[in-house]
Amino acid sequence: MNLFSDIRALVLDCLQAMEVDGSLPAGLDLANVAVEPPRDAAHGDMATNAAMVLAKPAGRKPREIADALAAKLAADARILSAEVAGPGFLNLRLAPSVWQAVPRAALRLGTAFGRSDLGQGQRVNVEFVSANPTGPMHVGHTRGAVVGDALSKLLAFAGYDVTREYYINDGGAQVDVLARSAYERYREVHGLSPEIAEGLYPGEYLIEVGEALKAEFGQRFLNAPEAEWLEIVRDFATDRMMAMIRADLAALGVEMDVYASEKALYGTGEIEAAIARLDAQGLIYQGVLEPPKGKTPEDWEPREQTLFRSTVHGDDVDRPIRKSDGSWTYFAPDIAYHYNKISRGFDMLIDIFGADHGGYVKRMKAAVSALSAGQVPLDIKLIQLVKLYKNGEPFKMSKRAGTFVTLRDVVEMVGTDVTRFVMLTRKNDATLDFDFDKVLEQSKDNPVFYVQYAHARVCSVLRKAADMGVATDDAALAQADLAVLDDPAELALMRKLAEWPRLVEIAARSHEPHRVAGYLSELAAEFHALWNRGNDNPALRFVQEGDHATTAAKIALARASAVVISAGLAILGVEPMDEMR
RNA sequence: GCACCCAUAGCUCAGCUGGAUAGAGCGCUGCCCUCCGAAGGCAGAGGUCGCAGGUUCGAAUCCUGCUGGGUGCGCCA
Numbered sequence: 001m002n003l004f005s006d007i008r009a010l011v012l013d014c015l016q017a018m019e020v021d022g023s024l025p026a027g028l029d030l031a032n033v034a035v036e037p038p039r040d041a042a043h044g045d046m047a048t049n050a051a052m053v054l055a056k057p058a059g060r061k062p063r064e065i066a067d068a069l070a071a072k073l074a075a076d077a078r079i080l081s082a083e084v085a086g087p088g089f090l091n092l093r094l095a096p097s098v099w100q101a102v103p104r105a106a107l108r109l110g111t112a113f114g115r116s117d118l119g120q121g122q123r124v125n126v127e128f129v130s131a132n133p134t135g136p137m138h139v140g141h142t143r144g145a146v147v148g149d150a151l152s153k154l155l156a157f158a159g160y161d162v163t164r165e166y167y168i169n170d171g172g173a174q175v176d177v178l179a180r181s182a183y184e185r186y187r188e189v190h191g192l193s194p195e196i197a198e199g200l201y202p203g204e205y206l207i208e209v210g211e212a213l214k215a216e217f218g219q220r221f222l223n224a225p226e227a228e229w230l231e232i233v234r235d236f237a238t239d240r241m242m243a244m245i246r247a248d249l250a251a252l253g254v255e256m257d258v259y260a261s262e263k264a265l266y267g268t269g270e271i272e273a274a275i276a277r278l279d280a281q282g283l284i285y286q287g288v289l290e291p292p293k294g295k296t297p298e299d300w301e302p303r304e305q306t307l308f309r310s311t312v313h314g315d316d317v318d319r320p321i322r323k324s325d326g327s328w329t330y331f332a333p334d335i336a337y338h339y340n341k342i343s344r345g346f347d348m349l350i351d352i353f354g355a356d357h358g359g360y361v362k363r364m365k366a367a368v369s370a371l372s373a374g375q376v377p378l379d380i381k382l383i384q385l386v387k388l389y390k391n392g393e394p395f396k397m398s399k400r401a402g403t404f405v406t407l408r409d410v411v412e413m414v415g416t417d418v419t420r421f422v423m424l425t426r427k428n429d430a431t432l433d434f435d436f437d438k439v440l441e442q443s444k445d446n447p448v449f450y451v452q453y454a455h456a457r458v459c460s461v462l463r464k465a466a467d468m469g470v471a472t473d474d475a476a477l478a479q480a481d482l483a484v485l486d487d488p489a490e491l492a493l494m495r496k497l498a499e500w501p502r503l504v505e506i507a508a509r510s511h512e513p514h515r516v517a518g519y520l521s522e523l524a525a526e527f528h529a530l531w532n533r534g535n536d537n538p539a540l541r542f543v544q545e546g547d548h549a550t551t552a553a554k555i556a557l558a559r560a561s562a563v564v565i566s567a568g569l570a571i572l573g574v575e576p577m578d579e580m581r
Numbered sequence: 582g583c584a585c586c587c588a589u590a591g592c593u594c595a596g597c598u599g600g601a602u603a604g605a606g607c608g609c610u611g612c613c614c615u616c617c618g619a620a621g622g623c624a625g626a627g628g629u630c631g632c633a634g635g636u637u638c639g640a641a642u643c644c645u646g647c648u649g650g651g652u653g654c655g656c657c658a
Contacts, residue, residue, distance in 0.1 A: 036597065039604085049600065052638065062638075086601045087638060132658070172658050262658095292654050293582040305655070316584055316654090323656040330658045358585050359653035382586070384651090426594075429586060431651085433593075442620055445606060453620080461618085499597090506597060518595065525605085534618055541618065580620075 001105045001113070002501035003098065004046065007078070008035040011048050014072035023068050024058050035092075037499060044083070044091035045099075045495065051088040062088030099494040100482035103560030106497060107478040111567040114500045118508055119160030125341050126152045128352035129249070129256075130167040133241040134178045135203055137248040137407040140354060143432065144383045145407075146423040146573070148352045149254045150513035151381075153571045158508035163346070164257045167337060170238050171262035172330060177201065178241065179234035183221070185210025186233070190222060209240050248407045253416055253573050260340070265333045274339035275321065275332065278370055283309040289317065308335070313366035335367045342372045349378045350511060355429070358382050379511055381428050389435040414439055417574040421448045424517040424572055442580070444528075447521045451565060452577045454524035457531060458562035459578040461542045465555045470548050477559055480552035487540060489530040490557060496526045500564050513571065520568045527561050 011033060018024040033050045051066035058065065063084055070082035070090055080093040106113040128148025131141045148164070156162045169175075181201040184194035189210045196202050213221075213236060221229040242259070249256070265271055278284050287307045291300045306322040308331070321332045341349055349368060353360065361380045368378040388395040388405060395405070410419050413436055422439050425447060426432045442449050466472045485494070500519070507515040534541035542554040566576045 032599095034600090036600085039597090039601070043601070047600085052600085055638075089601065091601095169658060174658060289655055300655080303655075307655095320655055325656070327656090329656075334658090355586075355652060357653085357658095361585070382652090384586085430594085431587090444621085447606090449620090457618085464618095503597080510598060512598095515595095515597085521595095521605085531618070532622060535614085535616085535622070538618095543618090 001102075001109070002116075002505070003094075003102065003498045004035050004037075004502045007046055007092065007094075008033070008048075010073065010076055010078070011035055011050055011069070014069055015050060015054070017072060018068060024054065024060070024065070028054055028057055030054075037495070038091065041492070043085065043089070044081075045094045046092045048090045048092065049088075051084075051090060055088065066090050096486055096491065097483070099491055099498065100485055102494050102498045103485075103557045104478050104482060106560035106563045107474045107556060110474065110563060111570060113563060114504045114567055115157055115159070116501065116505050116508065117159040118505050119155060119158050121159065121161050122347040123161045123163070123345060124155055124348045124350060125163045125165055125344075125346040126155070126350045126352070127165045127167055127341075129245075129254075130169065131245060132169045132174050133238050133245065134174055134201060135241065136205055136244055138404050139386045139388060139407065139410055139434070140383075142252065142407045142410060142419065143386050143423045143428075144352050144354065145249060145252055145254050146420050147381065147383060147428050147513060149252075150420070150424055150516070150572050151350070151352075151511055153573065154504070154508050154513045154516065155511075157567075157571055158504055160348075160508075164255070165341075166256045166259045168238075168242065168259060168261045168263075171266055171333060175234050175238055176230065178237050179230055180226075182206050182209045182213065182237040183226075183229065183233050186213040187222065189214050190219065192222075205244070206237075209237050212236075212240065251411050251416065252407060252419065260337060262333050262337065265336050265340075270340060271328060271332050271336040274336040274371065277339065278308060278335070278367075281370060283312060283370055284321070285309060287318065289320070308363075308367070310363045310366035310370075313369040315362040315366045319363045331363065334364065335371070338364065338368050338378070339371045342368065342376050346376065349376060351378065351380045352428075353380060353382055355382045355384045381511060383428050384431045386423070386432045386434050389433060389438075391437050392435065395436065410434075418448050420573050421451075421517060421569075424514050427512060427514050447517065447524075449580075450528070451520045451524045451569070453580055454527045455562050455565045455569075455576045456578060456580045457527070458558045458565075461558055462555055464543045465551055468543065468545070468548070468551065470551050470555065472555065472559070474559065474563075477552060477556040480556045481549065482553050482556060484550055484553045485557055487533075489526075489533045489540065490554075493526045493530050493557060493561060496523050497560060497564055500568075516568050516571050520565060520572075523561065523564060523568075527558075 012030055015024065015028070015030060015033070019026045019028065032053045033048065035046050035048045038044060038047045050069060051062040054065055055062040066084040066088050070084060073079045073082045073092065078095055078098050080095050083091045085091050126148055129141055129145045131137055137145070152162045152164050177200060181196070184196055184200065185206045188194040189207070213233065216236070221233070275284060285307055286304055288302045288304050289307070303324055305320040305324065307318040308321050310319050311317065319331055320329055321335070323329055338349065351364065364380065365378050368376060418439050422434055423432065438446065439448060444450050462472045503515060503519045507513060530540065542551070542558050544550045544554065562576070569576050
């Protein structure tokens with residue numbers, strides 16, 4: 001149920017009727033006709049721009065079209081009034097019964113209220129986190145993980161078939177560095193002093209890997225040359241790191257459907273096949289790149305390389321896919337990995353990267369465009385920095401090398417739900433301030449608390465009504481006569497509820513889960529406003545002593561609000577609270 | 582030098598993918614409440630939407646050029 005699309009359909013019906021009766025020319029393009037909530041509530045319940053959009057193609061004045069359309073619309077029982085305003089807007093007022101049907105729908109459908117078939121079952125692959133398996137996840141990864149997970153949930157709610165995927169960068173030089181770092185810890189637990197050379201990972205989390213290595217291999221590698229242990233230690237340490245990362249993700253409530261390994265692409269011919277596919281399109285050649293202008297690296301010299309002609313697909317320069325020693329650059333397995341995703345039949349790909357990978361966007365899109373013949377869109381969301389604060393002061397956990405604020409630290413300090421919600425209060429490409437104290441504050445300035453508090457208030461009021469003897473299950477509440485809900489504050493809340501299905505589609509279309517968090521704050525604000533009206537005006541309180549019918553209607557509205565809050569929080573991956581403690 | 586992202590109230594930010602008089606919270610000013618329908622309420626002041634052009638009936642939103650900030654720019658991923 002989406003009231004806005006219902007009314008838009010009505011508007012389109014009326015316009016077509018006008019084409020039939022000759023008041024509009026036939027064959028007009030109606031795609032830009034919109035029905036939206038007005039910015040100013042004084043303008044009515046909904047507004048349509050139909051007359052202004054069609055004035056020019058129809059060769060008629062906007063007001064003429066608007067008047068004729070208003071007459072047609074007014075014949076529908078749902079339309080209370082249709083008034084022409086401003087440059088040609090048609091402001092619609094809807095019958096209260098239309099709004100009153102909204103909480104009823106929410107009660108009947110439960111948290112499925114707002115689900116959409118926008119995606120029509122299209123298969124979407126969302127790749128996110130993809131942190132190098134060289135250490136625990138830190139705050140930066142956390143935001144990417146939350147955004148990716150919430151986006152996945154949002155898309156599923158909007159009718160897409162979603163696969164969540166983690167790409168393990170276990171094929172490059174950094175896992176060799178991990179192996180050498182772990183090896184030093186392995187020596188350390190044997191009583192030898194470790195040599196954590198410049199460039200190795202100094203983190204103490206590798207000590208337990210060293211211990212595990214000792215338990216597994218004893219002294220076997222202690223005096224062995226690197227060639228003998230490197231591969232074994234690398235695989236061993238990588239497995240340990242991935243286990244740790246999976247546990248971190250689990251603590252955040254994130255579950256992946258697929259863990260894809262970079263290493264697994266080597267030696268299978270997958271990389272070669274992907275490159276061959278590009279080669280077949282004439283997009284692979286031997287050439288020499290120009291040095292970057294303005295900032296030429298010290299050691300730059302012209303060099304012939306194997307290049308991908310990414311400029312054909314919108315990139316700024318062509319990109320190397322082989323190093324001078326003939327081995328693949330990091331870009332090559334990435335091309336193969338995306339080719340792999342395309343080959344698995346996804347209709348759309350989404351990658352979530354850290355903002356420092358911004359320079360990588362065009363070449364990746366170019367590769368996907370070439371490999372899918374332009375058929376599979378790739379959207380890349382860049383996640384900006386999280387700045388940590390404590391009591392308004394910039395926060396650093398420790399200055400010792402190798403330690404940083406980890407995902408675990410954050411979750412242990414403020415909890416999974418708060419972490420997730422706060423990470424979704426800003427759009428992904430804006431930096432986010434995260435204050436350990438403010439996010440736990442119990443006041444209306446804190447959106448997490450504000451939304452949770454609204455839900456808790458509903459639960460509280462339902463308990464009171466139940467004590468009074470009112471049936472408070474959703475099925476019973478859906479039967480209540482909601483015609484008594486006609487106060488402006490009540491209607492405002494119903495209007496906000498009616499926006500939910502529309503918001504889901506807008507957020508899903510733009511791949512912006514943060515909009516859900518923003519909407520929930522607005523919905524909570526409407527709910528609290530109505531609640532506060534009850535302070536001054538007892539007739540607006542949800543529980544009306546001795547009046548079961550009115551109480552049932554009012555708590556039906558309250559419960560419907562809680563249902564939508566639950567549905568929204570579920571998309572964010574946050575548990576609603578039944579009471580505040 | 583080039584590319585991408587950002588720029589909205591004193592502060593932190595929303596802003597419906599082009600709509601009407603640009604919103605919220607904090608802070609500020611005034612009034613109300615001292616209440617477990619608790620963890621405040623109501624009202625008010627405050628903005629050339631970085632600048633300049635353009636497209637459009639209509640622009641914070643789209644295009645172009647500037648300014649300022651961030652990120653990145655061939656053998657690191």
